[in-house]
Amino acid sequence: MTAPIRVLVCDDQVLIRTGLVTIIDAQPDLEVAGECGDGQAAVDLAGRLRPDVVVMDVRMPVLDGIEATRLLAGAGVPHPVKVLVVTTFNLDEYVYEALRAGASGFLLKDAPPAQLLHGIRTVATGAALLDPEVTRKLVGRYATRIRPAEDPRHDIPLTPRELEVLRLIADGLSNSEIAAALVISQETVKTFVSRILAKLGLRDRVQAVVYAYRQGLAT
Missing domain, CATH: 3.40.50.2300 (Response regulator)
Incomplete structure (x- = not known):
């Protein structure tokens, strides 16, 4: 056990x-x-x-x-x-x-x-x-405080599909909601999320949301 x-x-x-x-x-x-x-x-x-x-x-x-x-x-x-x-x-x-x-x-x-x-x-x-609905309100309200003063990076090491998933994460969507939006399986979404975190050196979904706002990928 x-x-x-x-x-x-x-x-x-x-x-x-x-x-x-x-x-x-x-x-x-x-x-x-x-x-x-x-x-x-x-x-x-x-x-x-x-x-x-x-x-x-x-x-x-x-x-x-x-x-x-x-x-x-x-x-x-x-x-x-x-x-x-x-x-x-x-x-x-x-x-x-x-x-x-x-x-x-x-x-x-x-x-x-x-x-x-x-x-x-x-x-x-x-x-x-992260509760999706609360996340949308929470991060959206404080987005200007999350963004840094300097220009965001333009060499983000993600594929177009991974960027799409990251934007949806920043919008507060759960894995099941992302799967429905992109017409893919939840397992595929999990794989994308894992790749995004690994490529960007992020700990978890919370850091992914903050990263997306800092890079101007979400508004």
């Missing part, structure tokens, strides 16, 4: 944190490695417990979820931890900053339990979790 996915839950609201812990611990393939109520405690506990995934709130005392995410999963971190941000929709700017800080994805706090569990499992595999 494979070892369960070890999860650290960080939320300053005790009722929400208890609910998350209960839902996660009830799954045979998941295990709550620890829980805490602020970002600094999450950083400290993650260093000791080595969880596979941290479920992170955004607004918390001592150290907020964005800074905690940067310390756990940001660029240059020796042993980055996968972070799944759970927040409310009206905090979309904070979600944007969390993704820039290195989070592997985000969910809304009113998401059903099944979606939370799917999110944890998805992030644990190394994939990114």
